[in-house]
Amino acid sequence: MAITEERPVLELTTGAEPEPEPLGVFARPVSTKGWRSWLTTIDHKRIGIMYGVSAMAFFAIGGLEALIIRAQLAQPNGQVVDEQTYNEIFTMHGTTMVFLVIMPMLAAFANYLIPLQIGARDVAFPRLNAFSFWCFILGGLFLYSSFLLGGAPDGGWFAYAPNTLTEFTSSHGMDFWAIGLQITGIASLVGAINLIVTALNMRAPGMTLLRMPIFTWMALVAQFLLLFAIPVITVALFLLTFDRRFDANFFNVDAGADPLLWQHLFWIFGHPEVYILVLPAFGIVSEVIPVFARKPLFGYPFMVFSGVAIGFMGWGVWAHHMFASGIGPVSVAAFSLSTMFIAVPTGVKIFNWIGTLWGGRLRFTTAMCFAVALVSQFTIGGLSGVTHAVSPADTQQTDTYYIVAHFHYVLFGGSMFGIFAGLYYWFPKAFGRLLDERIGKIHFALMLIGFNLAFFPMHVLGLQGMPRRQATYAEGMGWDLNNLLASIGAFVIALSFLVFVYNVVRSRNNVTADPDPWDARTLEWATSSPPPVHNFDVEPTVTHLDEWWHRKYAEDEEGRLHRRTDVQLLAGEGAGEAGDIHLPSPSYWPLVVAVALPTIGYGVVYSYWLCGVGAFILLGGIYGWSLEPSVDPGGAHGHELEPGPEPEPTDELATAPEASADEPAESEAAAEAEAVPAGAGSGPSASAASGEEGQA
Amino acid sequence: MSTTAAPHVGHDEVVEPAPPHAAHHTSTGLSNEKLAMWVFLGSECLLFGALISTFLLYRNRPVLNGPSVAELYDIPFTSVSSFVLLMSSLTMVLALSATQRGDATRSRIWLLTTALLGSSFVAGQVYEFTTFVREGFGFTTNLQSSSFYVLTGFHGAHVTIGILILLSLVVMSVRGALPAARAETVEIAGLYWHFVDVVWIVIFTVVYLIR
Numbered sequence: 001m002a003i004t005e006e007r008p009v010l011e012l013t014t015g016a017e018p019e020p021e022p023l024g025v026f027a028r029p030v031s032t033k034g035w036r037s038w039l040t041t042i043d044h045k046r047i048g049i050m051y052g053v054s055a056m057a058f059f060a061i062g063g064l065e066a067l068i069i070r071a072q073l074a075q076p077n078g079q080v081v082d083e084q085t086y087n088e089i090f091t092m093h094g095t096t097m098v099f100l101v102i103m104p105m106l107a108a109f110a111n112y113l114i115p116l117q118i119g120a121r122d123v124a125f126p127r128l129n130a131f132s133f134w135c136f137i138l139g140g141l142f143l144y145s146s147f148l149l150g151g152a153p154d155g156g157w158f159a160y161a162p163n164t165l166t167e168f169t170s171s172h173g174m175d176f177w178a179i180g181l182q183i184t185g186i187a188s189l190v191g192a193i194n195l196i197v198t199a200l201n202m203r204a205p206g207m208t209l210l211r212m213p214i215f216t217w218m219a220l221v222a223q224f225l226l227l228f229a230i231p232v233i234t235v236a237l238f239l240l241t242f243d244r245r246f247d248a249n250f251f252n253v254d255a256g257a258d259p260l261l262w263q264h265l266f267w268i269f270g271h272p273e274v275y276i277l278v279l280p281a282f283g284i285v286s287e288v289i290p291v292f293a294r295k296p297l298f299g300y301p302f303m304v305f306s307g308v309a310i311g312f313m314g315w316g317v318w319a320h321h322m323f324a325s326g327i328g329p330v331s332v333a334a335f336s337l338s339t340m341f342i343a344v345p346t347g348v349k350i351f352n353w354i355g356t357l358w359g360g361r362l363r364f365t366t367a368m369c370f371a372v373a374l375v376s377q378f379t380i381g382g383l384s385g386v387t388h389a390v391s392p393a394d395t396q397q398t399d400t401y402y403i404v405a406h407f408h409y410v411l412f413g414g415s416m417f418g419i420f421a422g423l424y425y426w427f428p429k430a431f432g433r434l435l436d437e438r439i440g441k442i443h444f445a446l447m448l449i450g451f452n453l454a455f456f457p458m459h460v461l462g463l464q465g466m467p468r469r470q471a472t473y474a475e476g477m478g479w480d481l482n483n484l485l486a487s488i489g490a491f492v493i494a495l496s497f498l499v500f501v502y503n504v505v506r507s508r509n510n511v512t513a514d515p516d517p518w519d520a521r522t523l524e525w526a527t528s529s530p531p532p533v534h535n536f537d538v539e540p541t542v543t544h545l546d547e548w549w550h551r552k553y554a555e556d557e558e559g560r561l562h563r564r565t566d567v568q569l570l571a572g573e574g575a576g577e578a579g580d581i582h583l584p585s586p587s588y589w590p591l592v593v594a595v596a597l598p599t600i601g602y603g604v605v606y607s608y609w610l611c612g613v614g615a616f617i618l619l620g621g622i623y624g625w626s627l628e629p630s631v632d633p634g635g636a637h638g639h640e641l642e643p644g645p646e647p648e649p650t651d652e653l654a655t656a657p658e659a660s661a662d663e664p665a666e667s668e669a670a671a672e673a674e675a676v677p678a679g680a681g682s683g684p685s686a687s688a689a690s691g692e693e694g695q696a
Numbered sequence: 697m698s699t700t701a702a703p704h705v706g707h708d709e710v711v712e713p714a715p716p717h718a719a720h721h722t723s724t725g726l727s728n729e730k731l732a733m734w735v736f737l738g739s740e741c742l743l744f745g746a747l748i749s750t751f752l753l754y755r756n757r758p759v760l761n762g763p764s765v766a767e768l769y770d771i772p773f774t775s776v777s778s779f780v781l782l783m784s785s786l787t788m789v790l791a792l793s794a795t796q797r798g799d800a801t802r803s804r805i806w807l808l809t810t811a812l813l814g815s816s817f818v819a820g821q822v823y824e825f826t827t828f829v830r831e832g833f834g835f836t837t838n839l840q841s842s843s844f845y846v847l848t849g850f851h852g853a854h855v856t857i858g859i860l861i862l863l864s865l866v867v868m869s870v871r872g873a874l875p876a877a878r879a880e881t882v883e884i885a886g887l888y889w890h891f892v893d894v895v896w897i898v899i900f901t902v903v904y905l906i907r
Contacts, residue, residue: 124728124732125728125732189739192735192739193732193735193736193739194732196731196735197728197731197732197735200723200724200731201722201723201724201726201728201731202722202723202728203723207723227735227738227739228738228739228742229742230739231739231740231742231743231745231746232742232743232745232746234743235743235746235747235750236746238846239750239846242842242846246835246836247835247836248835248836248842248846249836249838249839249841249842250750250839250842250843250846255760255761255838255839256757256758256760256838256839257754257839258753258754258757261750261753265746265750268746623864626864
């Protein structure tokens with residue numbers, strides 16, 4: 001099929017289906033296999049996998065940068081790299097790990113899991129989802145192309161202006177930084193809108209907000225934070241770009257500019273960003289711990305609302321990054337207090353995890369080990385965080401390795417451990433293979449030891465006064481031993497990552513067809529491993545929190561737990577016919593539109609005519625996208641096609657199980673009820689949203 | 697919304713039948729597209745919030761070079777162009793109403809009028825910018841000039857995008873792709889348009905009127 005110029009899929013009131021007229025820019029992609037299908041896919045699961053794989057590649061690159069830093073600092077007067085290279089390496093290490101590893105890794109989990117956990121067939125806007133991914137990867141590559149084009153960014157991941165103006169860093173590095181992050185910011189913003197609409201709007205019948213799995217909740221809070229934080233950094237990056245490229249005066253102190261403007265804008269984004277990085281990881285361990293403790297999550301509503309509370313309070317603490325900048329005693333006192341307060345909902349979470357573990361039948365799988373490690377290591381990071389809230393102490397700690405120790409404990413010990421817990425936990429779901437537990441334990445042990453070896457000594461170094469961001473240090477400062485230990489630890493972490501990679505590669509010998517290897521609790525385990533393109537053959541109707549658990553287990557009269565004999569999967573064997581599922585078709589347009597952005601970016605840096613080319617691609621791409629129906633009317637209508645935004649068949653069978661509108665789903669109606677075939681195709685299903693992009 | 701779609705029975709959340717053009721129901725009852733636009737506009741608030749804050753930060757700083765922006769304002773002129781922009785919100789609503797009634801001709805007329813009013817506003821802004829530049833208030837002149845042009849320029853860019861959307865809608869309407877059943881497309885474009893107008897009210901008040 002070729003591109004069509006109208007929206008022929010929707011049924012008009014006349015009942016007529018207008019005939020599409022092909023415009024014929026691209027042939028509509030049809031393949032579902034081979035590398036080309038990955039370029040055009042709009043399946044949230046494949047996009048999630050692409051996010052994960054690219055983020056892991058960037059993790060390897062960011063890790064190599066960390067190794068260079070630690071090699072340089074292993075001994076006094078290090079000679080591995082010169083000062084300029086050192087600046088570039090630590091800038092790119094931080095930028096990579098925050099924007100190109102943890103954020104996309106959590107986007108990977110959110111993309112893959114939110115639709116599965118809420119019983120939807122795809123995200124709300126599948127093509128926008130693909131667009132987000134391409135923006136992220138192209139933004140990352142744009143940023144890294146600076147290494148080949150005359151120098152990487154060298155102003156730190158926080159890029160404090162006026163320090164990053166052209167008079168202080170004359171290479172194009174910071175231009176690449178500002179524009180590259182602008183592009184990945186578009187990825188995050190579009191992704192946030194998409195996932196918010198998905199989670200709010202596409203829940204299966206009966207999936208009330210307080211029955212949503214906790215990971216979905218925490219990811220949702222993080223998407224709201226992204227939604228409101230990204231525009232602030234967008235403005236900051238624009239102002240920086242205007243100053244650097246067009247001689248504006250926003251940070252030009254000679255023109256009377258305020259050097260604190262950047263710090264405020266950056267940290268109003270930057271502190272919510274911290275919670276964007278850690279809340280989904282909290283969500284992951286909140287899924288993992290109950291499964292391996294064989295208990296429901298202790299205090300689920302408290303977990304939800306403490307996450308929401310963190311989301312709100314995260315907006316009121318940004319100036320604790322600026323205690324040493326002279327913002328005045330009132331501000332310092334206010335932000336000290338708010339920073340101490342935000343430890344409260346975080347503490348609620350810690351205690352709820354402990355409460356979940358308490359008295360549980362614990363199974364220490366690798367995923368569980370990482371989850372428990374998050375609880376303990378993040379607590380250490382949280383405690384050192386509270387010491388920063390005490391502003392007199394913070395004034396002492398600012399710009400020392402104590403800060404470096406703190407944020408590695410929360411971002412590595414928090415986010416990354418959560419991510420690895422999630423990888424071990426959901427790997428069999430995504431790939432139908434198990435990661436080896438024995439090798440996994442080796443990975444875990446090495447990573448835990450290496451992590452503490454690398455970052456704990458930094459607390460001491462910081463309190464001894466060793467400053468951050470210095471390429472070398474002199475002998476005789478008393479810093480030699482701890483630096484050596486930290487460097488050894490960094491290499492142990494690298495080794496543990498190699499073990500992980502080996503485990504992933506080796507997993508191809510470890511195929512499992514078990515859709516539910518952990519005896520888990522949420523809906524993604526009720527479908528096959530890996531799930532079919534359309535996720536569920538039958539649309540689930542949800543009656544409980546931890547729906548899948550309640551479908552598997554019941555209590556007898558004496559309150560003893562027993563496994564039901566009639567457990568029914570929602571996809572795969574014995575699930576019933578999937579019927580006629582309309583899913584949106586693959587598309588080239590998201591990639592085309594995304595390619596326009598780095599083109600414009602190179603134009604801004606080098607030559608404005610490239611901006612024109614980029615704008616042309618952008619505009620053409622947007623119109624091509626709008627005119628392409630999201631469901632290819634000529635495509636097949638079966639399983640083998642593609643996921644749909646809202647493909648609930650219109651026939652009543654699918655949406656009318658026993659529970660009726662007045663009988664809310666708390667009814668004890670056992671959930672097997674809805675094993676009603678979803679729609680032996682009475683009528684074309686919905687029509688995917690072709691208006692998905694036209695208005696923006 | 698009319699109720700020609702098959703009613704959905706099922707569970708406690710979805711009680712309203714879906715609008716006819718969306719042959720599916722959603723958990724909130726809002727269509728995905730409309731909800732996405734609302735969410736996006738929430739994000740836009742922060743974008744303009746940050747820009748306005750930047751302008752306010754620099755408004756009262758000493759001007760080291762060139763004129764200050766307050767000396768240049770032509771309040772009567774800007775009031776007229778603001779009025780033009782506000783009137784475009786009215787025509788936008790009329791366009792939506794006509795589309796919902798299936799009156800394609802009026803719908804096109806009002807959409808075009810809205811686009812025209814928006815264009816007049818942008819033209820006024822271009823005129824204002826050129827006048828300011830001629831009076832020595834260039835983009836790089838001083839703190840105020842940078843922040844003034846970036847703030848109002850971002851708003852002007854939003855209006856321009858809105859005009860492109862409106863013109864696309866007119867083309868859609870001409871091709872018969874905008875029947876009453878799809879009036880929501882106009883409604884969503886209208887949400888964006890009204891938002892851009894509301895932002896101008898804030899900018900006009902804060903930037904031009906309050907000194």
